[in-house]
Amino acid sequence: GAGVSQSPSNKVTEKGKDVELRCDPISGHTALYWYRQSLGQGLEFLIYFQGNSAPDKSGLPSDRFSAERTGGSVSTLTIQRTQQEDSAVYLCASSIITGDVYGYTFGSGTRLTVV
């Protein structure tokens, strides 16, 4: 596609439920990043993929968070047993290569609300 696509755009879930967030990067972009942004805050790095492997998972807040990428394309971020503090906008970005001098293209994000 022309841009980075994230789905759903909004998700309301009950505390304790599992959620899956999807990111479809720009075709051909090998690097994919997940960030979390709480209301009025900066972006918190979660994880990034180079191809299907994740060299850096250091930002995942707890073992309830996991992410995978298949076929070097679509990525899913899974949050198990959601908590209210998980409420945030989850942003995905992709780039042709890591350290891409043309910058990174961001999706519009998934706004997750845990009630």
Added chain:
Amino acid sequence: SQQGEEDPQALSIQEGENATMNCSYKTSINNLQWYRQNSGRGLVHLILIRSNEREKHSGRLRVTLDTSKKSSSLLITASRAADTASYFCATTDSWGKLQFGAGTQVVVTP
């Protein structure tokens, strides 16, 4: 944790004035980028400056980088109401990991 800190946290100016915001970071970088975010959703890449560059221009934007002080500044000249947004700096290390500062909220009033 955030890689960098932005200063000021918020900036209010009138149309036509210049807006300057600063970013400091902690570790060695490959390059530094500035992004704009409207309404808390999508980020738009504005400009990238490499670690061996000191200044870069793009339209009404001017970015400087001082690697000895681990700091960068973004200047928006002749600001417009449409420039109202949050501005973030982000650094890339040799592994390509992109880390953001906390952002500066800019409000431009007509």
